């Protein structure tokens with residue numbers, strides 16, 4: 001989501017005549033796209049903003065800007081204004097459309113400081129945004145913005161507002177345009193894609209969108225994230241199972257395997273319900289790659305709750321998982337709950353990562369000796385002569401091949417696996 005938002009900002013820069021540089025010292029414009037989902041993301045952003053102050057001395061015309069969800073938190077606009085006075089532009093998550101105007105205004109008057117953070121939690125969706133795409137054969141596509149779920153640990157609903165869906169016509173038009181431009185894989189983005197269309201009250205739904213997308217001619221792949229387990233219904237599972245282009249790859253964050261913790265998190269499902277959804281997915285799509293997000297150290301988490309999470313990891317068999325230590329976010333309900341000592345959380349996350357790594361290794365072994373269709377994505381910088389790409393179910397495969405294969409679908413025999421990495425040989429047609 002954030003990568004795509006940065007691509008939109010870069011689209012504005014490109015239209016203003018800027019081009020990319022990998023050397024900060026050379027830059028005339030530095031924009032930080034921030035995230036505040038966990039405290040360490042926020043601290044890193046503030047540290048990085050602090051580190052570019054020195055470039056203002058080298059280049060008096062340098063413009064420094066900050067955007068993204070960190071800016072949208074209560075009081076952050078003022079903090080940035082007071083503690084980082086050399087920052088020229090601070091914009092909230094709803095103000096991206098003003099970035100062009102603000103940059104022009106700063107270029108004309110270098111003393112000007114602009115802080116604009118719109119508190120509206122249902123801002124209008126902006127269409128026809130300029131995008132400078134950076135992800136090779138893959139393109140990101142927002143189908144909706146915001147979130148209505150208010151999981152008790154999460155800051156997203158406070159900084160991104162309520163769910164707003166783009167119209168199905170606009171989503172399909174952008175989708176077709178991307179295919180015509182030659183993108184081979186499109187990832188549909190939303191905090192909970194399964195509730196796409198609910199706010200439109202015109203019968204639009206995620207299932208309907210997927211059905212329409214599957215009617216589009218051509219050879220391409222569709223992925224989506226994220227699915228909230230409470231809303232991933234049978235209809236959507238059936239559409240994925242029967243579609244030609246929608247990848248059999250589902251990111252289904254469970255967060256915790258304990259019913260007590262899930263309730264405290266306000267997730268609206270139980271471990272039994274979650275496992276029943278996994279069963280349905282596996283019954284219809286035995287090859288489906290399932291990934292998840294897991295959190296340890298949520299308030300009130302005891303050893304037995306954590307063991308329930310480990311049990312889920314062993315039962316489901318995720319191809320991979322993002323694992324997090326719970327981080328207090330001011331303004332959320334969980335911030336007021338009794339906290340788990342950090343040492344306990346650290347111990348749990350190590351055990352969790354170990355358990356998931358063992359599972360990943362086990363699953364990777366099952367790929368050996370088999371042939372998979374791979375969409376070639378990139379060269380491997382560290383291994384000259386090699387390229388990499390993904391299987392339909394989301395696994396990264398490295399093999400000997402030339403860069404002209406990028407963007408094409410090829411068959412690869414998996415020879416070897418090493419934890420999450422698969423190594424194969426290209427099968428010549």
Ligand code: SAH
Pocket residue numbers: 037038153154155156190191192226227228253255293294295324325326327328329
């Ligand atoms: N909308 C997505 C998730 C967006 S945030 C969903 O509901 O699945 C991505 C992940 O960050 C979450 O799934 C959660 O595991 C993690 N996360 C969110 N808030 C967090 C917090 N306060 N501390 C630690 N991890 C958090």
Ligand code: SF4
Pocket residue numbers: 147148149150151154155156157191192228
């Ligand atoms: Fe955060 Fe929950 Fe919304 Fe995901 S569904 S963005 S975790 S509040």
